[in-house]
Amino acid sequence: MNRVGVVDEKTMNQRDAKPDGAKRRSDNKTVAFGDASAVRSLPLWSAISAILLLLTWWAVTRAWGYPEDFKATLESGLRDRQLFEQCQRADECDTGSYTQIVSPLTFPSVRDTWNAGLDLFSDGYRNVELWTHAWASLWRVLKGMFWGTLVGVPIGLSMGLSSRARGFFDSIVESFRPIPPLALLPLFTLTFGLGEKSAVPLLVFASIWIMIIAARAGIRNTKLSKVRAGYSLGASKRQLLTKVLLPNALPEIFTGLRVALGVSWGTLVAAELSGVQEGLGAMISIAKNFSRLDVIVVGIVIIAVLGVAMDLILRKLESILLPWQGKG
């Protein structure tokens, strides 16, 4: 007897029944381990990690168990660091009577950083507005990226289009690309001058190789059938470049921009550490001279936030300008 396809009632019921107590995944997948598409960033867990990070910071930098009567004798509104210093100096305050895992002389406490942040946002640091610092840094990055892209993209395109250009630029690109830009800072300082004068050329150096390689990859990844379709539809070489190759390379160039932005941002702050008056790196460097650890941490947080924000903006732009991205 042909039993294929016959399902008896028992197995039907089993199929429909959910296992007791087991929580079903919303996407109905039974196995997610190793399935990359089933793994996503759960926001709750991101929040938990952020809170854990803050809690750790707070716990290790907080002073536990200052004598209450000692605190009462001091004026209110003291920073943790001042409290720490006065406590050390005071006879009646024995340093063994409280515990602080990380001394405020090594890393600022949450409260100090928060206060410093509020101060910086309202009054700036040493008579320079916070926005002036941030804008000076941003402007340098924009200038460096602009020139890096303007020079790098045509070179990259030519490398993707001509064997001669490829041969000519290959040795240059491959030998300069692995050099960390900061290793060249001393040479740039001697050539272009201190601070501001060498910061922008350094950023051009940081971004140009990335843009060259991105543009070259964009051309090289063009499907042969698209190029042939263009030619057999009657396109000239120039038309093929502007109507087929360039649009095809745009997503890669945009990815290059994002990478270059990240690298430039990192390079810039380090380049600003000496010789410039304005910029987030300069602010950190000055704060270091005055041992203002709280200002340094605020500066670091601002750098991180701006870096993430710029990447998000570029990603948004990418989805607006290049909606076909990855759908070819």
Added chain:
Amino acid sequence: MKPLSVQNLDMVYEVPNGAPVHALSNVSFELEAGRMLTLLGPSGCGKTTLLNIIAGFLAPTDGSVSLGGTEITGPGSDRGMVFQQGALFEWQSVSDNISFGPQMETPPPLWMRLLSPALLLLGGPISKIPPLQRFLFNQYKAQFQPQVDELLDIVGLQGFGDKQVYELSGGMQQRVALARCLANDPEMMLMDEPLGALDALTREKMQSLILNLWSETGKSIVLVTHSVEEALILGDVVFVMAPRPGRVEKIYELPFAKRALTEDPRDIKASAEFQEVKEEILGFIWEMEEEIMGREAS
């Protein structure tokens, strides 16, 4: 419409550190205007090489190809090409893809191109900005619209002109590719496994579409395929090719393509006559494959 003439074609690929590959050896044939030729054969028999030489993408080692007496030296808009999926320009809308050929022929005036570098990406993202589009692009693009609408109608994609290419299914994308190829009004259409990536049902529908296009436009078509059935139902003339060296081994002139214009292609495919030819060719290809395997094994 012009006849295609292929004379003593030889194609040898030089392989670094190896014996040269004889992709085509002494291939000669004449194809009258308005015929549909399908090329069939095991992999490595040179059918795609032959198509690429006719298209002008490859220059033969020896011999010549001419269309209506003019020798073919490079790609041109008189020979439209339809590829397997993925050759559409995904940064353009369906309409812009179809009018790509005419746009190359009638580029926007110089002042328009100078006025906005955005025009370099004609039909690209920047044209989505409404005021700029209204101001610059519409005047220029409007001239292609009647033709685009007509072609959309012919391939059965009415109302899909403003869609983006990636929003369409595989079969619809190949319809766009056919329309884009027709927009230049080429002398002949060359198709490199155009239906290779489609599912069986879509494939049958597209076969009917290609047959209708063929009879309505009267253009010559050269079509490369892996599928024996497809070669037989579409081929007015079928070349069965053999590898090493690549050559035309058998030529069939078959009535099925013309009959499929009036009868149901499925009935034809089921008919004894069709099955007989199919079995014969399959047996023949099978023999060739066995021979290759034997040669490689020894």
